[in-house]
Amino acid sequence: MSAPSTEKIEKVIKSGLCTRCGSCVGLSNGAINFADREGDCLPHISAEPDAVRAARIAAACAGAEADFNALNTAAFGADAGRHEYLGHFESIGIGHADDPQTRSEGASGGVLTAILLWLLERGEIDGAVVTGMDERRPWLPKTFIARNAEEIRAAAQSKYVITTVNEILPEMEAFTGRLAYVGLPCQVHSIRRMQAAGDTAVKSIRFVFGPFCGNTLHFSSIKSLLRSYGEKDHTCIKRLDFRAGEWPGSLRIEMQSGRVIELPKFHANYLIPFHIMKRCLLCTDLANEFTDISGGDAWAPVYEERGRGFSMVFARSAEGSRIIREMQESGALSLASLEPDEALKMHSHGYDLKKRGAFIRMEFLTKLGLAVPDYGYELSGFKPKRYVMEAVLDQLFLLFGTRVSRAALEHVNPEHMGAIFQRLRTLWKKSTHNIKREQLGE
Ligand SMILES: Cc1cc2nc3c(=O)[nH]c(=O)nc-3n(C[C@H](O)[C@H](O)[C@H](O)COP(=O)(O)OP(=O)(O)OC[C@H]3O[C@@H](n4cnc5c(N)ncnc54)[C@H](O)[C@@H]3O)c2cc1C
Incomplete structure (x- = not known):
């Protein structure tokens, strides 16, 4: 039987609710670590952390419980409202x-x-917690504290495989100065929980920023893609970029041999149903709702066709708004304001997946007696056809996520697969357009 102090974490891990945010590892003083980063990347408890650390870990873990109202209060104060799809914001x-x-x-x-x-x-910050690629193992992401412009630049771009950002908590705790923190929604949930609990590990954080997040993939996605091209050894990767080149960019892998493998982002998306981290399917935060500022892609034909990158930006806190305003005034940022309805429409697919799909999936799992996260709020009342659509989608996720499907996939040319996937996705998006937009945000 597990000791009481790690019982909660063990339960979270065993029930499939771990987000891999890294907080338990970071707070454990070596007692918990990621045993298999290139596999499931689950925390492994090798020793019992002392009682104080165990209590900090329990308070930080947002895998089973991330009360959105409490997180909203922790981030923006008790009087701040919260849009159930977009989160609290001052401007978009x-x-x-x-x-x-x-x-x-x-x-x-x-x-x-x-x-x-x-x-x-x-001079408003002395460092930034960012995630670049590991210099020693350039196929894996690595979180570090950037202390100069060059290091911040080196960490630009999205990493679409699991990142365990909060492992860096000990370095953050030891840091003297003010930090900006950049993390995915699940990582931010844990940071906000720690702030609410007054944990010293997050005392240096002055600002919290982060990308939107639809989902993240297991590292198996990269290994599988390589095998499709006949490359057996991922340790021969020299450089890995997930969004190389002109927006929206390409997944680009440069091997030590000089060979370059490149797939347009929308084609590389075919890997998602096969290698998605399943916990993402139970996450209800697309737009990184508890950051000071969050940013996503400006998905709309009018921007996509222009080629050069466009972001959708939410200024959420008063400080976030001030930063955006002053950056615009000083000519560092160009932003045109956007109405919430437009913002919803531009990511209707993502909001549907994470705000409606996730709650329906949780309903299905609860009926099966399986564990689901508690977000302290619930969206319901979806039409029967949305349930049917979800049932079909979930069957596909189950089928594609099996070892057999993953293995079979490696025998198909990724370029063909990507093109087929993009066409099917467009068709699917068109045919479910009305179901997805109906009642969105109501
Ligand atoms: C896993 C993932 C899924 C996403 N899903 C969506 C989506 O569904 N829809 C959408 O509109 N946008 C999504 N995004 C956001 C989008 O890809 C861009 O990150 C966002 O538009 C910000 O762009 P930017 O040019 O301002 O960021 P950049 O200037 O490129 O800066 C990105 C910052 O994010 C940090 N970062 C990058 N990847 C990670 C990571 N995996 N973990 C922690 N920190 C990281 C970097 O350190 C860097 O500081 C996703 C991003 C990620 C990482």
Whole structure:
């Protein structure tokens, strides 16, 4: 039987609710670690953390419980409202970093990187928690504290495989100065829980920023793609970019041999149903709702056709709004304001997946007696056809996620697979357009 202090974490791991945010590992003083980063990447408890650490870990873990109202209060104060789809916000904009280099090096409009650079230059922060690629193992992401512009720039771009950002908590705790923190929604949930609990590990954080997140993939996605091209050894990767080149960019893998494998982002998306981290299917935060500022891609034909990167940006806190305003005034950022309805429509697919699909999936799992996260709020009342659509989608996720399907996939040419996937996705999006937009945000 597990000791009481790690019981909660063990339960979260065993029930499939672990988000891999890394907080338990970071707070455990070596007692918990990620045993298999290139596999399931689950925390492994090798020793019992002392009682104080165990209590901190339990308070930080957002895998089973992330009360959105409590997180909203922790981030924005008790009086702040919360839009159930978009989260709390003061303004929404579409635009990009004005510096062409920052814009082109970023995942979409380079906005998150531009914000960090601007804050560092003005002395508002002394460092930024960012996620780049590991120099020693360039096929894996690595979180670090960037202390200069070059390091911030090196971490630009999205990483679409599991990142365990909060492992860096000990370094954050030891840091003297003010930090900006950049993390995915699930990682931010844990940070906000720690802030609410007064944990010293997060005392240096002055600002919290983060990308939108539809989902993340297991590292098996990269290994599988390589095998499709006849490359057996992922440790021969010299450089891995998930959004290389002109927006929306390509998944680009450069091997030590000099061979370059490249797939347009929308084609590489075919890997999602096969390698998605299943916990993402139970997450209800697309737009990183508890950050000071969050940014996503400005998905709309009018922007996509222009090629150069555009971001959708939410200024959520008063400080977030101030940063956006002053950056615009100083010519660091160009943003045009956007109405909430438009913002919803531009990501209707993502909101449908995470705000409606996730709640329906949780309903299905609860009926089966399986564990689901508690977000302290629930969206319900969806039409029967939305349930039917979800049942079909979930069967596909189950089928594609099996070892057999993954193995079979490797025998298909990724370029053909990507093109087919994109066509099917467009067809699917068109045929479910009305179901997905009906009642959205009501
Ligand atoms: C896993 C994942 C899923 C996403 N899903 C969607 C989606 O469904 N819809 C959508 O509109 N946008 C999504 N995004 C966001 C989008 O890809 C861009 O990150 C966002 O538009 C910000 O672009 P930017 O040019 O301003 O950021 P950049 O200037 O490129 O800066 C990105 C910052 O995010 C940090 N970062 C990157 N990847 C990670 C990671 N995996 N974990 C922690 N920190 C990271 C980097 O350190 C960097 O500081 C996703 C991003 C990620 C990482």
